[in-house]
Structure formats: structure tokens, C-alpha cells
Amino acid sequence: MRGMFHSNLDFHSDSLFILVPGLLGDRCDSRSMLTKIARGLSKKNTHVLRFDFPGAGISDGFYETNTFEIFSDVLNFIIDEVKGNFTFIKKVILIGFSEGLKVCIDVAKSRNDVKGIGSCNGLIVEEDTKFSIERPRLKNGTIAYNSYYGTWVNFQIIMKYKDYLIDHMLLPDSIDYFGIYSESDLLSQNSCQYFKDNKFELKIIKEADHLFTTDEWLNEVVVDITDWGQRFISNNEKMDTFYIQTVHGKVLVNINCTSKKKSMLVFVHGFGQNKTGPGYLFNQIAQKIREDFNYCMFDFSGSGDSEGEFKHVDLRILVDNLNSVIMFLMEKYQINYFFLLGSGLGNQLITLLDNKFNVFPCFIFPEQINFRDEVFTKSNNGLIDTSDLFEKYPEVEKEFYKLGNTHNRTKGLLVKSNFLIDISNIKLWEKLNKMEKGIVITNNDNISDELILIKSNDKTGLLLDANERDRVVEILINHFKEISLK
Known part of the structure; x- marks a missing residue:
């Protein structure tokens, strides 16, 4: 032939x-x-x-x-x-x-x-x-x-x-x-x-x-x-790309808005990550859904392609970034419903989003962060060097894993001590169990009946096991499709 x-x-x-x-x-x-x-x-x-x-x-x-x-x-x-x-x-x-x-x-x-x-x-x-x-x-x-x-x-x-x-x-x-x-x-x-x-x-x-x-x-x-x-004809390199001007500098946003739907999936990355998520997770999900869903990937201030230095970032700045991105999407694309998918620190940030937005929150291994008090005494002019911190308190590095990164990937960062204090004060699971809707990917069975549970035994909290990632992502996307039809 x-x-x-x-x-x-x-x-x-x-x-x-x-x-x-x-x-x-x-x-x-x-x-x-x-x-x-x-x-x-x-x-x-x-x-x-x-x-x-x-x-x-x-x-x-x-x-x-x-x-x-x-x-x-x-x-x-x-x-x-x-x-x-x-x-x-x-x-x-x-x-x-x-x-x-x-x-x-x-x-x-x-x-x-x-x-x-x-x-x-x-x-x-x-x-x-x-x-x-x-x-x-x-x-x-x-x-x-x-x-x-x-x-x-x-x-x-x-x-x-x-x-x-x-x-x-x-x-x-x-x-x-x-x-x-x-x-x-x-x-x-x-x-x-x-x-x-x-x-x-x-x-x-x-x-x-x-x-x-x-x-x-x-x-x-x-x-x-x-x-x-x-x-x-879609092209990954031809996604809409913008720099949104915020009071803390310009934030880079990549947007795929080809569906006529007025909903959009927004990926909310964690500490030490960028818009692609842990181990390219967000990009992998985006490629699977781009024919049927609008989506947005962005870098917080001081991360990825956005302006700023991470040592100047605090919780208030990151929440303002997220609010600014959502407002931009509403005004530019007339989006009125948002699926928010968080990883690491992104989970905490989703719970702090302005409640005027119509959102369906999704959490990837949400974890309560508990930094020991000694951590906050190791600051120099209000900044903590994570390399010095991990050498003195090796177990503290595990708390940083929960925020969104892996071994050695969080070393060498300068972080505001007040930033870590504010993160520790977020009662994440209390907030989750008060929600009336949402999806939670976790190995924890103790979640509200109002939430959709996707059970996973991934040990990293970042879905780094490729087989487990494929399984969980397929389930997650099916839930997105079902919810978007309602």
C-alpha cells in the first residue's frame, strides 16, 4: 500500500x-x-x-x-x-x-x-x-x-x-x-x-x-x-505566555485555552518546584488533558521564570501571586470556574485563596508542616540558610520534603524565618476537613466524606514512582471529566 x-x-x-x-x-x-x-x-x-x-x-x-x-x-x-x-x-x-x-x-x-x-x-x-x-x-x-x-x-x-x-x-x-x-x-x-x-x-x-x-x-x-x-493544530511552544505584573514583580504564566468551556485547571506548585511540578508531573498531566481542558501553569515569585529572589518571598507574596493569576484568567479568558491542583506548599496556598473565587480544590499528598522551634533561632537578619540548617538538624529536611521537593534539592536556599513560621501555623488538615468539595490524593483514610479520596501508597508524597503516578493521574483525570460535566 x-x-x-x-x-x-x-x-x-x-x-x-x-x-x-x-x-x-x-x-x-x-x-x-x-x-x-x-x-x-x-x-x-x-x-x-x-x-x-x-x-x-x-x-x-x-x-x-x-x-x-x-x-x-x-x-x-x-x-x-x-x-x-x-x-x-x-x-x-x-x-x-x-x-x-x-x-x-x-x-x-x-x-x-x-x-x-x-x-x-x-x-x-x-x-x-x-x-x-x-x-x-x-x-x-x-x-x-x-x-x-x-x-x-x-x-x-x-x-x-x-x-x-x-x-x-x-x-x-x-x-x-x-x-x-x-x-x-x-x-x-x-x-x-x-x-x-x-x-x-x-x-x-x-x-x-x-x-x-x-x-x-x-x-x-x-x-x-x-x-x-x-x-x-496545537503546539506546546505556542501556548499563550504572559508576564503578569504584580506588586512583587512579574510572574510568568503559560496558558492553554482552546476549549470553549469556561473552566480551567490551574497547577499550583510547591516549595523548590516550578510550573512543571515535581518530576514534571504537571506537564505530564497537561499533555494528557490539553485536548479537552483549559489549563494554566505558572511560576511563583522567585521561582522558575518569574522575577524576584526566593529569599524575599513570604506567604503573603505567594498568596497574592495566586490571587493575581486567577484574576488575570477571569478577565482575559472569561473563566468562571477553576480546578486548582496543588503539590507540596501549593496545597497550603490553595486553602488561603480568596474565597470570592469559584474553585474545586485538589490536593496531592497534603501534609501538616511542623518545624521545631530551634529552626527559627538559626536566622541571620531574618534569613535561614537551609544548608546550615540541615547539617545541624537533619530531620528538619524531611519537613521541607513535605513542602514539595526531594533530598538535596532544598539545600542552599535562603528562606525568611517568618515564612516558615507562617507555614507551620497553617492547620492544613483542619481546613481540608471543613471543605464541602475537593479531591485528596493521600494514604490517609481520615478525610471528610465530602471529599473524593484517591488512595495512594507513594512513599515520596510527590508521585515519583512512575507506575503509581500513571495509575493515580488516570483516576484524577477521570474525576476532572466527570466533575466538569456536572
Whole structure:
């Protein structure tokens, strides 16, 4: 089987467009329509595949062996092969031409990675215009009929035709549909009306024929398909990035806001961490949800890419940072509901957020912090050097682990002694058990019945065990999806 893959192999681009030819079609079309569409899309920094079914174009085989079932098997095989070789591809957009639309929908109903289906005069309901065929005959061991387009066609295409009409298939409702049809094409009138009746996005090219056989019509198809396809093209490097001016300096914020939902997941990192979370946890979650959720990753003052030095940071500054980020998201993106996911010190900060915001809090191994009194006597001009502190009181380092980091990662920091006192005074579990909603990832069974418990025996408190992380993250994301539907 032969095909053409259009790509600059940019692993940040996660969308694969596949052009699915119709009956007796090939990967080019006589006027290079599929070629021009593929080139138009690939200029938008995405990946496009066009191919020939067995026996079509320059693929091996006999065309008369093809049935709708085989067409679907081939398309599924192609998707799996491409995704297996290019693991950065996460979502698939299928564009069906004429009868190829039936194959697109048949494949999409059994997959969860197909996010969009485009139709170019696609046929999905019974049409009024019909053609007679000659009596079929045995050809290469297959009962086939003469297409009078130079090849034989499997008689099962006729026998099973109605099984692949939309009346007999469950149309996936989680998919974005787009159609380009012609009012003058007698072959697709009812399918066009189906798109209208279901209020799918639709472009009408009034005078065009079934194959869009003029340069003017073809150019319209290329432009319209490319414009529609743009919505599926996401790029990690093209997230919205802002520096929010706060009274304590500029705070860097990375935002993915592609969903129409008015909710957003905000990652709240801990002590010694940055916007990616412990061991890239936040970034890993973001990559799994970015097709369905808006999210925000940011660095507190003195951390990551934000301005300031950590020795000047205190609890008041961090809470103000978080409030400022939430206000910015509300004003810039009209977000009105926030999932807040905290790690380490981020857990404490979530409980201190202004209660005027509509939030659903989520906590990753929340821990009460208890610094011994001697810690606060080791300050120099109000600052504590963690390296000196750990040498004198090795057990104190474990309290810093609870704030969000691992062995040796919290050494060499200058921290305000008042900052540590304020953290110790937060009665975290008392606050959690007074909450009316939330998710808690912990090995502690003693939580309020109002909270959703995700039990984990991870010993680090940071989900550093890769197997356990995968398990817990999957459960967490499923809860996000369920809650967002309510």
C-alpha cells in the first residue's frame, strides 16, 4: 500500500490529518485536489497523510477485493501505524471525499483519538440519485461488477451499502464535523441537508459539481478545509505566555485555552518546584488533558521564570501571586470556574485563596508542616540558610520534603524565618476537613466524606514512582471529566 506523508517532523505538533478518498478515488485526484489540500494543511505546521487503498492509485492489489469493511480496516491500520511510529501524534482528523465519509465515520465510532471529521461532498444518507449496474460476475475469486471507470468493484459494496449509512451507525457526538457541499451536486443533496438539519458547520459552494472540477471551486475547498483544520493544530511552544505584573514583580504564566468551556485547571506548585511540578508531573498531566481542558501553569515569585529572589518571598507574596493569576484568567479568558491542583506548599496556598473565587480544590499528598522551634533561632537578619540548617538538624529536611521537593534539592536556599513560621501555623488538615468539595490524593483514610479520596501508597508524597503516578493521574483525570460535566 502506498501513501504520502507531509510533515516537517515537528514533535510539538500533535495533529494528524488523513485524507480518505472515495470509491474509485486515489491519493491525488485527477486535478491534484488531495495533494493541494495536504500541502495547504502542512503549511500550518501539522502532519498530513494521503494514501491509496489496495488496488487504487499505485498501491498493490486488486481493487475488486475491497469492501467497506476492508476500507475501515485499512484506515484503522494506517492510524495505528503512524501513531506507533510518531508517538507525539495524539489526535486524528479525518477528511472524507464522497463515499470516503462513510469510512471515516465507521472508523471514528470505535476510536477515541478522532477529534474531527471533514466532508467534501461526503455521502452518509441515502441519496435520490441512483445508478444501475450490470449483472456482477466472478473476478479474481470475487463477485464484482463493472464500474466503467476502468476497474471492477466488489458487489459487497452494493449489498452492504445501507449498513454504512448514518441511519445504521451511531454518530459520535464528541467529534467536530465540517462539511463542504454544492447545491448543484445531485449526488449529495440529502447528505448536505443532513449537515444542515444537524447544524454542523457547513460551507456551500453553490455551482460546484461533485468533484469540484474548476480552479475556483478547488481553491475554495483548499482554503475552507485549511481554515477549519487550524482549530485542531496545537503546539506546546505556542501556548499563550504572559508576564503578569504584580506588586512583587512579574510572574510568568503559560496558558492553554482552546476549549470553549469556561473552566480551567490551574497547577499550583510547591516549595523548590516550578510550573512543571515535581518530576514534571504537571506537564505530564497537561499533555494528557490539553485536548479537552483549559489549563494554566505558572511560576511563583522567585521561582522558575518569574522575577524576584526566593529569599524575599513570604506567604503573603505567594498568596497574592495566586490571587493575581486567577484574576488575570477571569478577565482575559472569561473563566468562571477553576480546578486548582496543588503539590507540596501549593496545597497550603490553595486553602488561603480568596474565597470570592469559584474553585474545586485538589490536593496531592497534603501534609501538616511542623518545624521545631530551634529552626527559627538559626536566622541571620531574618534569613535561614537551609544548608546550615540541615547539617545541624537533619530531620528538619524531611519537613521541607513535605513542602514539595526531594533530598538535596532544598539545600542552599535562603528562606525568611517568618515564612516558615507562617507555614507551620497553617492547620492544613483542619481546613481540608471543613471543605464541602475537593479531591485528596493521600494514604490517609481520615478525610471528610465530602471529599473524593484517591488512595495512594507513594512513599515520596510527590508521585515519583512512575507506575503509581500513571495509575493515580488516570483516576484524577477521570474525576476532572466527570466533575466538569456536572
